[in-house]
Amino acid sequence: MSPAPRKVKVLVVDDSAVVREVLVRELSRHPRIEVVGVAPDPYVARDKILRLSPDVMTLDLEMPRMDGLTFLRKIMEHHPVATVVVSSITPEGSRMALEALDIGAVDVLCKPGAAYTVSEVIPILTEMILAASEVTLRRPTKDRVEPVGIPAPTMLRTTSKIVAVGASTGGTTALDAFLRRLPGLCPPLVIVQHMPPGFTKSFAERLDRDCQMEVREARHGDLVNPGIALIAPGNYHMVLRRSGAQYRVELHQGERRHYQRPAVDELFESVAEHAGANAVGVILTGMGADGAAGLLTMKERGARTIAQDRATSVVWGMPGEAVALGAADHVLPLSEISEKVLRLVAEVAP
Numbered sequence: 001m002s003p004a005p006r007k008v009k010v011l012v013v014d015d016s017a018v019v020r021e022v023l024v025r026e027l028s029r030h031p032r033i034e035v036v037g038v039a040p041d042p043y044v045a046r047d048k049i050l051r052l053s054p055d056v057m058t059l060d061l062e063m064p065r066m067d068g069l070t071f072l073r074k075i076m077e078h079h080p081v082a083t084v085v086v087s088s089i090t091p092e093g094s095r096m097a098l099e100a101l102d103i104g105a106v107d108v109l110c111k112p113g114a115a116y117t118v119s120e121v122i123p124i125l126t127e128m129i130l131a132a133s134e135v136t137l138r139r140p141t142k143d144r145v146e147p148v149g150i151p152a153p154t155m156l157r158t159t160s161k162i163v164a165v166g167a168s169t170g171g172t173t174a175l176d177a178f179l180r181r182l183p184g185l186c187p188p189l190v191i192v193q194h195m196p197p198g199f200t201k202s203f204a205e206r207l208d209r210d211c212q213m214e215v216r217e218a219r220h221g222d223l224v225n226p227g228i229a230l231i232a233p234g235n236y237h238m239v240l241r242r243s244g245a246q247y248r249v250e251l252h253q254g255e256r257r258h259y260q261r262p263a264v265d266e267l268f269e270s271v272a273e274h275a276g277a278n279a280v281g282v283i284l285t286g287m288g289a290d291g292a293a294g295l296l297t298m299k300e301r302g303a304r305t306i307a308q309d310r311a312t313s314v315v316w317g318m319p320g321e322a323v324a325l326g327a328a329d330h331v332l333p334l335s336e337i338s339e340k341v342l343r344l345v346a347e348v349a350p
């Protein structure tokens with residue numbers, strides 16, 4: 001009889017006594033999670049990290065005495081702990097959450113409250129905590145990259161092609177690196193990154209500043225055109241539809257899949273149906289299995305498919321599941337995916 005898996009030790013850091021109570025009660029129900037302590041502010045949290053050695057910390061960013069970002073910087077520099085940010089859905093909250101991911105937080109989630117119920121948040125937070133416990137912590141870096149060079153005449157033949165991308169844990173950094181390597185004249189991209197509402201808008205705006213193509217949060221009915229990357233808004237599934245000779249995206253709030261909305265499978269399946277062999281599918285770092293089955297469907301419909309490799313993934317859940325299913329034609333390090341995408345698009349161009 002094999003021994004029971006070791007429990008993941010969790011420290012809950014939040015200035016709200018109500019939130020602390022809810023998180024402790026709900027997380028403690030999971031057989032693989034042990035909440036070893038709580039802290040109302042970073043000073044108490046620092047002492048408990050040193051004394052309790054938690055595997056994962058959940059962290060509110062808006063706290064008294066010391067803000068969460070300052071605390072996270074200090075922790076990641078002196079005593080790194082895998083951190084899941086549990087933040088409010090406000091413009092300032094989303095800005096701070098993205099900065100926390102830059103500093104080294106593993107993932108970000110909305111607090112339970114008016115927008116999300118406890119029953120919606122806890123299953124996702126549980127998966128995030130289990131995934132974070134297996135992450136090898138590394139400080140994110142934004143290396144200077146040059147866009148991949150590809151002849152313009154070749155790219156001009158790709159207007160009927162679609163690149164569909166899915167990512168989750170670690171995906172904000174991976175998408176930044178992937179998109180910054182693409183030229184302004186690139187094939188149209190449709191992207192699902194697991195993020196809460198509001199956060200995707202801030203994320204898209206930041207990518208738009210960094211990248212040569214236009215990047216923005218998708219709107220219902222948007223045309224999918226070369227030189228534009230559309231990111232599914234938080235809390236909405238995004239699907240591809242054919243409209244005459246053009247593609248459009250549609251948004252809907254159907255059932256969550258893999259606890260997620262937007263879900264990568266929802267996008268990939270629609271791309272398989274409406275673009276078929278005119279598509280390239282890419283699955284990047286992320287927890288769970290979302291996107292693996294959809295990528296296989298794309299491959300079966302003639303699309304070329306790529307999965308990020310284990311060595312460069314923060315969590316090799318989604319790409320690993322895709323590889324296990326035989327859904328990936330190519331398994332590549334992150335630094336090689338942009339160029340491969342452009343070459344595959346050019347190969348299938350008429």
